[in-house]
Amino acid sequence: MAMTLHQTATVGSGGAASIEFTNVPQTGKDLLVLLSLRSNAAFEVAFSRIRLNSDDGEGIFLRGSGSAVSSGSYSSANLAEGSGGEATANTFGNSSFYLSNYTSSTKKSYSVDATTENNGTVVRTALNSGVTYGTAAITSVLIEDVGDTLLQYTTASLYIIS
Amino acid sequence: MPTPTYDLLNSTVLSTSAASITITSIPSSYRDLVAVVNAKSSSTGGSIQVRFNGDGGSNYNDIIVEASIASGTNTVSGSSRTNLITLWGQSELGTINSTIIYQIQEYSQTDKHKSVLTRVNKDGTVVGMSAGRYASTSAIDTILFTGAFAANSRVELYGIVS
Numbered sequence: 001m002a003m004t005l006h007q008t009a010t011v012g013s014g015g016a017a018s019i020e021f022t023n024v025p026q027t028g029k030d031l032l033v034l035l036s037l038r039s040n041a042a043f044e045v046a047f048s049r050i051r052l053n054s055d056d057g058e059g060i061f062l063r064g065s066g067s068a069v070s071s072g073s074y075s076s077a078n079l080a081e082g083s084g085g086e087a088t089a090n091t092f093g094n095s096s097f098y099l100s101n102y103t104s105s106t107k108k109s110y111s112v113d114a115t116t117e118n119n120g121t122v123v124r125t126a127l128n129s130g131v132t133y134g135t136a137a138i139t140s141v142l143i144e145d146v147g148d149t150l151l152q153y154t155t156a157s158l159y160i161i162s
Numbered sequence: 163m164p165t166p167t168y169d170l171l172n173s174t175v176l177s178t179s180a181a182s183i184t185i186t187s188i189p190s191s192y193r194d195l196v197a198v199v200n201a202k203s204s205s206t207g208g209s210i211q212v213r214f215n216g217d218g219g220s221n222y223n224d225i226i227v228e229a230s231i232a233s234g235t236n237t238v239s240g241s242s243r244t245n246l247i248t249l250w251g252q253s254e255l256g257t258i259n260s261t262i263i264y265q266i267q268e269y270s271q272t273d274k275h276k277s278v279l280t281r282v283n284k285d286g287t288v289v290g291m292s293a294g295r296y297a298s299t300s301a302i303d304t305i306l307f308t309g310a311f312a313a314n315s316r317v318e319l320y321g322i323v324s
Contacts, residue, residue, distance in 0.1 A: 129283030
């Protein structure tokens with residue numbers, strides 16, 4: 001077995017500012033984080049992010065909305081997609097975050113595939129790619145929606161691929 | 163949440179720069195393959211491409227969608243190539259480690275052509291995905307990655323248990 005579920009965290013009633021995995025074992029080659037996310041952001045979409053060792057990272061996105069395609073760069077991680085507080089009840093956005101060679105002493109390269117949908121009114125799917133600013137081995141993974149609260153049943157799972 | 167079963171079949175880490183990485187003797191006992199390339203370029207001119215079973219015939223077809231900080235969004239398709247193309251607009255790897263994930267579906271089936279889904283993160287400056295078809299009914303037992311790989315570049319090949 002080379003892909004192991006390390007930990008799953010689910011936000012309880014009342015919400016949470018973030019989900020954080022700490023003390024990530026240094027025994028793997030790659031990390032995979034799967035997210036099902038909804039926040040109380042005042043939009044239909046939540047602009048959540050993943051921070052590695054408190055490092056924002058920088059990169060590029062390619063995004064489709066159903067009617068247009070856009071791309072652009074970012075310098076403070078805006079990586080994942082989730083449903084915001086104005087989305088239809090019970091809808092959650094999904095993201096898959098893949099980080100390779102996470103114990104190396106070089107900048108880390110990561111990819112995010114993300115999507116959110118709100119009853120036909122807002123649809124977004126995005127491919128994001130980036131690198132960390134820092135070079136230290138990754139020991140913590142933080143998921144948050146800056147300034148907003150992650151709502152109940154938001155779930156994050158961390159897998160270690162070795 | 164059930165954990166998909168990945169078996170590590172091969173791990174190659176380059177001790178010196180190289181123009182190619184070859185994985186041979188891939189067992190046919192899995193359903194799918196996933197190859198994770200974490201690499202950077204040692205020089206210019208090393209377009210990263212993939213070839214199966216040493217087959218240099220015109221048997222590779224693909225479509226690529228990508229975005230780069232330098233040139234925005236781009237899509238291109240090609241048929242009867244002699245390799246699968248991984249990156250189009252900026253075909254070489256960068257000087258910071260990049261991550262490329264190849265998913266090769268039903269690689270050992272002898273009654274169908276092989277589909278390949280590729281997800282690219284070029285050092286946070288290019289994001290993309292592609293779908294490819296290897297027009298052969300032969301089981302895949304060898305994968306050749308060509309490029310200009312710097313030392314410490316690595317490839318992990320996983321078999322997905324059926």
